[in-house]
Amino acid sequence: xxxxxxxxxxxxxxxxxxxxxxxxxxxxxxxxxxxxxxxxxxxxxxxxxxxxxxxxxxxxxxxxxxxxxxxxxxxxxxxxxxxxxxxxxxxxxxxxxxxxxxxxxxxxxxxxxxxxxxxxxxxxxxxxxxxxxxxxxxxxxxxxxxxxxxxxxxxxxxxxxxxxxxxxxxxxxxxxxxxxxxxxxxxxxxxxxxxxxxxxxxxxxxxxxxxxxxxxxxxxxxxxxxxxxxxxxxxxxxxxxxxxxxxxxxxxxxxxxxxxxxxxxxxxxxxxxxxxxxxxxxxxxxxxxxxxxxxxxxxxxxxxxxxxxxxxxxxxxxxxxxxxxxxxxxxxxxxxxxxxxxxxxxxxxxxxxxxxxxxxxxxxxxxxxxxxxxxxxxxxxxxxxxxxxxxxxxxxxxxxxxxxxxxxxxxxxxx
Numbered sequence: 001x002x003x004x005x006x007x008x009x010x011x012x013x014x015x016x017x018x019x020x021x022x023x024x025x026x027x028x029x030x031x032x033x034x035x036x037x038x039x040x041x042x043x044x045x046x047x048x049x050x051x052x053x054x055x056x057x058x059x060x061x062x063x064x065x066x067x068x069x070x071x072x073x074x075x076x077x078x079x080x081x082x083x084x085x086x087x088x089x090x091x092x093x094x095x096x097x098x099x100x101x102x103x104x105x106x107x108x109x110x111x112x113x114x115x116x117x118x119x120x121x122x123x124x125x126x127x128x129x130x131x132x133x134x135x136x137x138x139x140x141x142x143x144x145x146x147x148x149x150x151x152x153x154x155x156x157x158x159x160x161x162x163x164x165x166x167x168x169x170x171x172x173x174x175x176x177x178x179x180x181x182x183x184x185x186x187x188x189x190x191x192x193x194x195x196x197x198x199x200x201x202x203x204x205x206x207x208x209x210x211x212x213x214x215x216x217x218x219x220x221x222x223x224x225x226x227x228x229x230x231x232x233x234x235x236x237x238x239x240x241x242x243x244x245x246x247x248x249x250x251x252x253x254x255x256x257x258x259x260x261x262x263x264x265x266x267x268x269x270x271x272x273x274x275x276x277x278x279x280x281x282x283x284x285x286x287x288x289x290x291x292x293x294x295x296x297x298x299x300x301x302x303x304x305x306x307x308x309x310x311x312x313x314x315x316x317x318x319x320x321x322x323x324x325x326x327x328x329x330x331x332x333x334x335x336x337x338x339x340x341x342x343x344x345x346x347x348x349x350x351x352x353x354x355x356x357x358x359x360x361x362x363x364x365x366x367x368x369x370x371x372x373x374x375x376x377x378x379x380x381x382x383x384x385x386x387x388x389x390x391x392x393x394x395x396x397x398x399x400x401x402x403x404x405x406x407x408x409x410x411x412x413x414x415x
Contacts, residue, residue: 063250063267358374
């Protein structure tokens with residue numbers, strides 16, 4: 001039997017039962033569109049985070065207390081550790097210990113709200129070196145100027161505020177020189193940042209207040225340690241060598257002989273990128289596996305419908321065999337019908353998945369920020385078509401084999 005005739009017969013059989021064919025491929029459509037959507041969102045999230053990480057520059061290094069973080073629970077535990085102190089800053093600043101270090105600053109997160117003449121706002125308060133906003137993100141004040149190293153050493157109660165903070169507390173009035181209250185301490189506003197929005201998914205500069213880390217440490221938090229230490233290397237090429245120098249310096253200072261006993265962890269931009277890729281890949285695979293369940297359900301539905309089709313067309317099968325069609329011809333015909341159904345479902349699912357991905361990208365761009373971009377994985381498209389064809393082949397084989405085994409005499413007698 002010619003393959004073209006088999007295809008024509010298969011398409012005719014599908015057209016004869018349009019409603020049933022649509023319902024048959026519904027599971028395939030849902031499964032394939034879910035896979036395309038999930039992989040698209042995963043790829044978009046990964047691209048967004050990687051772009052944000054890369055804005056910090058390849059020479060940026062971060063030190064956190066505690067061992068290398070394996071999950072969210074480790075992050076919470078490490079924030080409470082007190083292994084990073086002023087002596088570590090002094091040792092790392094020593095050029096004989098870390099010759100490739102260009103700049104260093106501790107970092108502290110300050111919980112709480114800020115008030116001014118009865119107006120209260122809950123911003124993101126950082127104990128930091130404000131000038132690092134310029135070094136990392138090229139953001140500089142539109143009013144006033146950043147506080148200096150002398151302000152940090154002298155523990156002056158000064159603050160740099162974001163545009164949203166100014167609007168909430170001062171409205172259209174002048175903010176420079178005014179005093180805002182954080183906890184029970186007053187801070188003089190020395191700079192207002194330009195409207196900058198989110199420099200990352202977690203950092204909205206407009207909602208920032210930056211105060212000297214020395215003031216945050218002593219007068220607000222009342223602690224003698226740091227939550228993070230940020231470091232810049234002289235160049236990106238010097239980072240690996242600098243990381244080793246940092247580790248040797250801190251181990252010597254903390255009396256650590258075995259690296260497995262480290263009470264700190266050093267993270268480079270490359271480490272962050274690798275971690276982000278690993279996390280997004282694992283989540284994408286996990287969610288795609290869940291979505292694939294609907295493909296199995298769709299495959300079972302196709303098998304059941306094809307079995308019904310074999311029963312309905314028993315006399316037709318008997319007649320073809322009587323006219324010379326072989327069991328192989330019948331097997332191929334029903335397999336092709338099954339594969340056509342699933343590939344049709346796969347194509348519809350891919351188109352639907354791309355549409356949903358585009359809509360999701362628009363929504364997420366509004367929620368997360370303009371950094372979220374629409375992207376469709378080519379792998380997802382080919383995977384969808386491949387999986388659809390495989391489902392048709394696997395779940396269509398049993399009905400096709402049953403049809404091929406029918407005896408022409410018994411099939412012609414069937415009512």
